[in-house]
Amino acid sequence: xxxxxxxxxxxxxxxxxxxxxxxxxxxxxxxxxxxxxxxxxxxxxxxxxxxxxxxxxxxxxxxxxxxxxxxxxxxxxxxxxxxxxxxxxxxxxxxxxxxxxxxxxxxxxxxxxxxxxxxxxxxxxxxxxxxxxxxxxxxxxxxxxxxxxxxxxxxxxxxxxxxxxxxxxxxxxxxxxxxxxxxxxxxxxxxxxxxxxxxxxxxxxxxxxxxxxxxxxxxxxxxxxxxxxxxxxxxxxxxxxxxxxxxxxxxxxxxxxxxxxxxxxxxxxxxxxxxxxxxxxxxxxxxxxxxxxxxxxxxxxxxxxxxxxxxxxxxxxxxxxxxxxxxxxxxxxxxxxxxxxxxxxxxxxxxxxxxxxxxxxxxxxxxxxxxxxxxxxxxxxxxxxxxxxxxxxxxxxxxxxxxxxxxxxxxxxxxxxxxxxxxxxxxxxxxxxxxxxxxxxxxxxxxxxxxxxxxxxxxxxxxxxxxxxxxxxxxxxxxxxxxxxxxxxxxxxxxxxxxxxxxxxxxxxxxxxxxxx
Amino acid sequence: xxxxxxxxxxxxxxxxxxxxxxxxxxxxxxxxxxxxxxxxxxxxxxxxxxxxxxxxxxxxxxxxxxxxxxxxxxxxxxxxxxxxxxxxxxxxxxxxxxxxxxxxxxxxxxxxxxxxxxxxxxxxxxxxxxxxxxxxxxxxxxxxxxxxxxxxxxxxxxxxxx
Numbered sequence: 001x002x003x004x005x006x007x008x009x010x011x012x013x014x015x016x017x018x019x020x021x022x023x024x025x026x027x028x029x030x031x032x033x034x035x036x037x038x039x040x041x042x043x044x045x046x047x048x049x050x051x052x053x054x055x056x057x058x059x060x061x062x063x064x065x066x067x068x069x070x071x072x073x074x075x076x077x078x079x080x081x082x083x084x085x086x087x088x089x090x091x092x093x094x095x096x097x098x099x100x101x102x103x104x105x106x107x108x109x110x111x112x113x114x115x116x117x118x119x120x121x122x123x124x125x126x127x128x129x130x131x132x133x134x135x136x137x138x139x140x141x142x143x144x145x146x147x148x149x150x151x152x153x154x155x156x157x158x159x160x161x162x163x164x165x166x167x168x169x170x171x172x173x174x175x176x177x178x179x180x181x182x183x184x185x186x187x188x189x190x191x192x193x194x195x196x197x198x199x200x201x202x203x204x205x206x207x208x209x210x211x212x213x214x215x216x217x218x219x220x221x222x223x224x225x226x227x228x229x230x231x232x233x234x235x236x237x238x239x240x241x242x243x244x245x246x247x248x249x250x251x252x253x254x255x256x257x258x259x260x261x262x263x264x265x266x267x268x269x270x271x272x273x274x275x276x277x278x279x280x281x282x283x284x285x286x287x288x289x290x291x292x293x294x295x296x297x298x299x300x301x302x303x304x305x306x307x308x309x310x311x312x313x314x315x316x317x318x319x320x321x322x323x324x325x326x327x328x329x330x331x332x333x334x335x336x337x338x339x340x341x342x343x344x345x346x347x348x349x350x351x352x353x354x355x356x357x358x359x360x361x362x363x364x365x366x367x368x369x370x371x372x373x374x375x376x377x378x379x380x381x382x383x384x385x386x387x388x389x390x391x392x393x394x395x396x397x398x399x400x401x402x403x404x405x406x407x408x409x410x411x412x413x414x415x416x417x418x419x420x421x422x423x424x425x426x427x428x429x430x431x432x433x434x435x436x437x438x439x440x441x442x443x444x445x446x447x448x449x450x451x452x453x454x455x456x457x458x459x460x461x462x463x464x465x466x467x468x469x470x471x472x473x474x475x476x477x478x479x480x481x482x483x484x485x486x487x488x489x490x491x492x493x494x495x496x497x498x499x500x501x502x503x504x505x506x507x508x509x510x511x512x513x514x515x516x517x
Numbered sequence: 518x519x520x521x522x523x524x525x526x527x528x529x530x531x532x533x534x535x536x537x538x539x540x541x542x543x544x545x546x547x548x549x550x551x552x553x554x555x556x557x558x559x560x561x562x563x564x565x566x567x568x569x570x571x572x573x574x575x576x577x578x579x580x581x582x583x584x585x586x587x588x589x590x591x592x593x594x595x596x597x598x599x600x601x602x603x604x605x606x607x608x609x610x611x612x613x614x615x616x617x618x619x620x621x622x623x624x625x626x627x628x629x630x631x632x633x634x635x636x637x638x639x640x641x642x643x644x645x646x647x648x649x650x651x652x653x654x655x656x657x658x659x660x661x662x663x664x665x666x667x668x669x670x671x672x673x674x675x676x677x678x679x
Contacts, residue, residue, distance in 0.1 A: 011646075011647065011648065011661045012647070012648045012650065012651050012661070012663060014660075014661055015648050015651055015654060015661035015662050015663030015664075016651050016663045016664050047650035047651050048650070050651065182647060183644065183645055184645065185604075185606030185607040185608045185609070185644065185645045185649060186607060186608040186645075186649045187645075187647070187649065188647040188648065188649055188650065190647075191647040223590050224643060224645065224646050224647065224656075225646075225647060226659055227661070259544075261549065261550070262549075262553060263549075263588075263590075264549060264552070264553070264588035264589070264590040264591060265588055265589035265590035266587065266588050266589060267644060278549065279546050279549075280546040281546040281547060281548030281549055281574075281584065282548075282580075282584060283583055283584055283587035284587060284588075299545065299546070340649065340650070341650065342608040342611075342649035342650050342652065343607065343608040343611030343612055343649065343652060344611040344612050344613075345650070348649070348650030348651070349650045350650075371612070380607055384606065384607060384644075414608075414649070416607050416608045416611055416649070417611060418611045419611075422611070427607070427610075430607070430610070434606075434644065437644075438644075440587075
């Protein structure tokens with residue numbers, strides 16, 4: 001009997017020792033003369049349990065974690081015996097943290113072997129593409145429109161509308177571009193998909209190509225994700241050998257091929273028009289819109305540009321139908337959102353769920369509070385350009401409009417937890433500093449205002465003319481918000497103003513409690 | 518294993534550079550792939566490469582220079598034998614990354630962005646490695662490291678100083 005184990009090759013699992021654990025398990029098995037097959041899967045996203053080792057049993061997969069290399073001998077003994085071990089978490093699918101989720105986009109991530117199409121197909125892969133081919137391009141576009149899917153990169157623009165716009169342009173060279181420049185701190189969902197289920201992204205992009213009449217795709221991956229780039233390269237090569245990519249996609253009359261491009265460490269290239277300039281081999285400067293990328297995108301051609309999660313959600317929408325997906329969620333936020341719990345949090349990881357769950361449920365119930373055990377003070381939602389929320393706003397439901405109504409944003413779904421040791425004036429200053437480091441330089445408010453913003457915050461912290469400088473900071477934030485072409489300059493005011501509004505005591509002002517006395 | 522595992526920096530060689538450049542010319546928008554190839558080959562992008570690239574792509578040297586200097590990744594001089602990147606972004610700040618960065622700077626006697634005089638290590642800030650649920654994070658020569666604490670960091674620093 002061969003023992004079948006699953007040990008992730010996901011970068012975050014590797015970062016905490018998955019490679020060493022795999023080697024130790026292999027050695028332990030060799031010493032005992034036990035045959036093992038170790039599948040290097042993606043991560044299930046339960047990162048506090050990584051490195052997680054799963055074993056296949058007649059009753060399904062059983063999880064153990066977090067496993068250290070020194071646990072290999074005792075773990076192997078347990079796997080060959082009755083399975084009992086201090087690190088046993090039970091059947092993976094029954095772990096409450098996972099069971100509570102609705103995994104649509106991440107249905108296969110951590111489950112399948114990401115290196116081959118056989119496992120992908122055995123887990124419902126390629127079914128969305130098959131249905132798209134049978135429906136034809138126009139009906140495919142309408143299906144995506146009807147699903148209510150909105151861009152998961154952060155802006156939340158309806159994906160189907162983008163596709164329809166490109167589909168309506170006259171036949172010519174068109175492009176599908178995947179934005180995998182996942183630069184927001186606290187986010188890693190794109191990385192997990194590329195490393196754990198790369199074929200779903202390829203399938204999603206191929207469906208997009210067929211739907212709008214594009215034959216060439218690019219995945220623009222940030223250079224900080226070398227493992228993702230390597231996984232996508234390997235998956236694309238496998239898809240070409242398989243016929244999923246090429247002159248006749250899955251045996252159809254449609255052609256589609258794609259290639260990986262690696263960024264070069266510029267956060268602003270996550271902005272779609274900067275990304276297009278970067279792909280063209282230029283400085284990643286933001287473009288003014290119009291023209292929309294859908295009309296004049298990459299090399300001036302009609303281009304669909306979507307986030308990894310948007311493309312990766314398309315196959316299940318096509319497979320199960322628009323209504324299936326649309327039935328999840330609330331308001332105008334339809335379907336599910338892969339939320340990423342990060343920072344100072346006890347149970348951090350990937351939590352995919354229907355829109356509507358509150359921030360408090362996410363960080364307290366699901367996340368289990370802070371890892372340090374200290375009281376939670378602030379939560380930044382939506383990356384470096386997202387607002388800091390105090391506990392008083394934890395009743396906000398995860399929904400594009402609900403967060404906007406409270407001067408925040410859900411962005412790409414990153415949730416970063418801070419305990420009570422955080423200095424919110426320092427965080428506000430960092431937001432301006434980050435904007436100064438990463439500004440592409442096109443818009444003056446962003447290029448110059450970010451540096452001036454740091455100086456003003458420094459003066460406020462030093463208690464120099466506090467009232468006048470606070471008014472100046474508010475005015476500067478307003479200029480940034482309305483005078484910048486993209487979200488870097490436009491949204492940097494969110495973390496700054498939310499810190500100032502909700503945590504004035506950190507800026508030297510009397511706290512609300514003191515003021516009330 | 519990861520593609521940015523670096524080989525040691527080497528002296529700029531015009532013929533080798535041209536060969537690496539030509540291999541990228543069948544790609545649309547070849548400038549970034551060319552710059553990555555040159556940095557992979559030599560460890561940095563020599564000033565002498567600028568006019569060469571300009572000629573091959575039929576663009577101005579100013580355009581080439583502008584692109585090289587826009588992106589944080591491209592180096593203008595060789596890095597140390599090891600490159601240690603410490604994440605300085607919010608999720609790692611929340612998990613105690615700031616004191617660790619200070620610790621690394623003090624132990625190495627280097628400011629962020631600087632290379633040791635003996636050429637052993639370059640210490641760099643990075644803004645997110647996507648390892649935010651196992652923060653604080655670092656990357657040593659392309660190898661990701663999570664759940665960093667002072668003990669683990671000291672191990673990395675010792676490795677980097679070799």
